[in-house]
Amino acid sequence: MWGWISVSLLLAVVILAVIGEVTVHRAVPILKGRVIETLSTRFDSKVELDKLSVSVLKGLEVSGEGLRIYPVDEVVEAGDTDPLISLGRFSFRANLLGLFVKPMHVGTVHVQGMAIHIPPREMRQQVPKGQRHLGKIKMLVDEIVFDDSKLIIGTSKPDKDPKDFELSHIVMRNVGPDASWKYDATLVNAIPRGDIHATGTFGPWNNESPGDSTVTGKYTFDHVDLNTINGIGGILSSVGEFSGQLNKIIVDGTTETPNFSLDTANYGVPLHTKFHAIVDGTSGDTYLQPVEARLGGSKFTCSGAVINVKGKGHIIDLDVNVSSGQIQDFLQLAVKTTPVVMTGRIQIKTKLHIRPGPESVSKKIGLKSGFTLTQIHFTNPAVEDKVDMLSLRAQGDPKAAKPGAADVQSRMVGQFVMEEGKLNFSKLDYSLPGATVALAGEYSLDGERFEFAGKVRTDAKISQMVASRWKSILLKPVDPFFKKNGAGAEIPVKISGTKSAPKFGLDLRHSGEKDVADKSGGKN
Numbered sequence: 001m002w003g004w005i006s007v008s009l010l011l012a013v014v015i016l017a018v019i020g021e022v023t024v025h026r027a028v029p030i031l032k033g034r035v036i037e038t039l040s041t042r043f044d045s046k047v048e049l050d051k052l053s054v055s056v057l058k059g060l061e062v063s064g065e066g067l068r069i070y071p072v073d074e075v076v077e078a079g080d081t082d083p084l085i086s087l088g089r090f091s092f093r094a095n096l097l098g099l100f101v102k103p104m105h106v107g108t109v110h111v112q113g114m115a116i117h118i119p120p121r122e123m124r125q126q127v128p129k130g131q132r133h134l135g136k137i138k139m140l141v142d143e144i145v146f147d148d149s150k151l152i153i154g155t156s157k158p159d160k161d162p163k164d165f166e167l168s169h170i171v172m173r174n175v176g177p178d179a180s181w182k183y184d185a186t187l188v189n190a191i192p193r194g195d196i197h198a199t200g201t202f203g204p205w206n207n208e209s210p211g212d213s214t215v216t217g218k219y220t221f222d223h224v225d226l227n228t229i230n231g232i233g234g235i236l237s238s239v240g241e242f243s244g245q246l247n248k249i250i251v252d253g254t255t256e257t258p259n260f261s262l263d264t265a266n267y268g269v270p271l272h273t274k275f276h277a278i279v280d281g282t283s284g285d286t287y288l289q290p291v292e293a294r295l296g297g298s299k300f301t302c303s304g305a306v307i308n309v310k311g312k313g314h315i316i317d318l319d320v321n322v323s324s325g326q327i328q329d330f331l332q333l334a335v336k337t338t339p340v341v342m343t344g345r346i347q348i349k350t351k352l353h354i355r356p357g358p359e360s361v362s363k364k365i366g367l368k369s370g371f372t373l374t375q376i377h378f379t380n381p382a383v384e385d386k387v388d389m390l391s392l393r394a395q396g397d398p399k400a401a402k403p404g405a406a407d408v409q410s411r412m413v414g415q416f417v418m419e420e421g422k423l424n425f426s427k428l429d430y431s432l433p434g435a436t437v438a439l440a441g442e443y444s445l446d447g448e449r450f451e452f453a454g455k456v457r458t459d460a461k462i463s464q465m466v467a468s469r470w471k472s473i474l475l476k477p478v479d480p481f482f483k484k485n486g487a488g489a490e491i492p493v494k495i496s497g498t499k500s501a502p503k504f505g506l507d508l509r510h511s512g513e514k515d516v517a518d519k520s521g522g523k524n
Helices: 001-042 098-100 327-334 381-394 469-482 506-520
Strands: 045-053 058-069 086-092 104-118 139-153 163-175 182-189 194-200 216-226 237-244 249-260 271-278 285-295 298-309 313-326 341-354 365-378 412-418 422-432 436-445 450-458 489-497 502-506
Touching: 001 045, 001 139, 058 139, 104 216, 182 216, 249 327, 271 327, 285 327, 298 341, 313 327, 327 436, 365 381, 381 422, 381 436, 381 450, 381 469, 422 450, 469 489
Parallel strands: 104 139
Antiparallel strands: 045 058, 058 086, 086 104, 139 163, 163 182, 182 194, 194 216, 216 237, 237 249, 249 271, 271 285, 285 298, 298 313, 313 341, 341 365, 365 412, 412 422, 422 436, 436 450, 450 489, 489 502
C-alpha cells in the first residue's frame, strides 16, 4: 500500500514538474509578446526586449533585461538611433490565471537603471501614418517603482548641453494610457548639490513630442550645499509648485538661506527669496520674472535669465532694483572689512552679469550701477570725526571742529563698475552740510586698497576754515586762488590707503596742472 502511495506521489511530482515546465515554456513567449505589444501600442514605437525569465514557484514571477523603446518620430533601422526609453532590468509578479485574461493585470513593476532620452523636436523625422504601430493594450499596471534612473533632454542648439537629471527613486501610480500618472519622486541635483522631493502628476505621455508631455507638482529642495558653486557659500532650502510641459515649466517658490555668503567676504547674511520662473527643460535656460528678495534687512527685486552655455556652465544676467535698503547688508556680503565701512540707506539699480567658467563667482561677477546713499555714518571713528570736522570747517566754524563735536548727516550719489574683485567709480559725489566732494577712483573688495582723487567745494573760504586768527589773516591772500565756480573754495584732494590706515590729503599737483591747462586754453 505504502509503495503505491509513494509511486503515486512520485508520479504527481513528475506530472506537476512537466506541467510547470510546459507552463513556463509557454508563458515566456506569451508574456514577452504581451510586454512588447503593450509598449509598442502605448508608445506607438518599435520595442526590443533582449531577455525575459519566468518562474512559477509562487505564481508568475517575471523578470526582464535589455528593454528598449525607440522614438515614435524616427524611421528606426537597427543601430540608427538611441532608444527613447531603455530599462536595465525590470520584474513583476502576477497570478497564473493572468495568462488567460486579457488585458493581464499587474500590481507593481520594479525597474532598475531606466534612461529616458528625449531628442529635440528639430532632429526627428515624421513617420507616415501607415507605418504606425497598431495593437492592443494587453497588460495593465497599477504602480511602477523606478530606482537609479535618469532623464536626458537633448537639444539641437550647438551652444547648449543636453540636460541630464539623476532620478534616484520614483513611484508612479495609475499608469494608464490616456490619463495623468501620479508620481512621488526623489531627484539628485548636481550643482548646487541637493535632494529634490516632488509629488504630482505626469502626462499623458505625448508620443509624437515627448517634451510636450504635461507635468505638475509640488517640490521641496533640502540641504542644498551652495559651496558646490565656486565662490558661494551657505545651505539653501526651497519649496514651491510647478506646472507646464517638460520643455516649458512654470515654477513658483521660495528659498531660505540663513548663511548666504560670497568668498569676497566669507560673512554669512540671511537671504530669502520668492520667485516666479519659467524653466526650459530642453535647454536648461531659466527666466526669472521676477524675484522678490530680502538680504538681511534689505528688500529688493530682480529679473533676468540664467542661460546654459555648452561645456562652460551658465551666464547669469539680472536687472536688480533696491528701492530702500541698508548699505551695510550688501557690504557685509561683498567686502571683508569688519565692521563694514559705513551704514546708511541705499537706492540702487544695477545690471548684474556673471560669466560662465570654473573661476570663483567673485572673479566672474560684474556690476554696472548707479546708486544713492543717505543717512551715511562711517563706522571707523577716525573717519567719522574727519567728516564731521570737515563739515564744520566748510561751514566757516573751525573752532567747533573737534572730535565728537557734530553728527553730520551726509549723502552720496555715484556710478560704478565692478569687475575682477574691484569697484571702479567713474562718479562719486558726496555732500554734507557746508561742502560737496566729487571723487573718482578704485576700491578693492578685500578692503586692502583704495585710491580716490577729486575736489572738495566748500561754502567757506580757505581763510575761514582755520581756527587761528593769525593763520586766517595769512591765508586771506590765498583765498582768490581757490575761490572758483561760485564756491567759497574748491580744493583738490586725494584719499588713499587701506581699511585700517586711510589717508586724506591735498592733491595740489593735479590742481597746478589744471590751472596751467586753464591758462593755456587746454593746450600743451
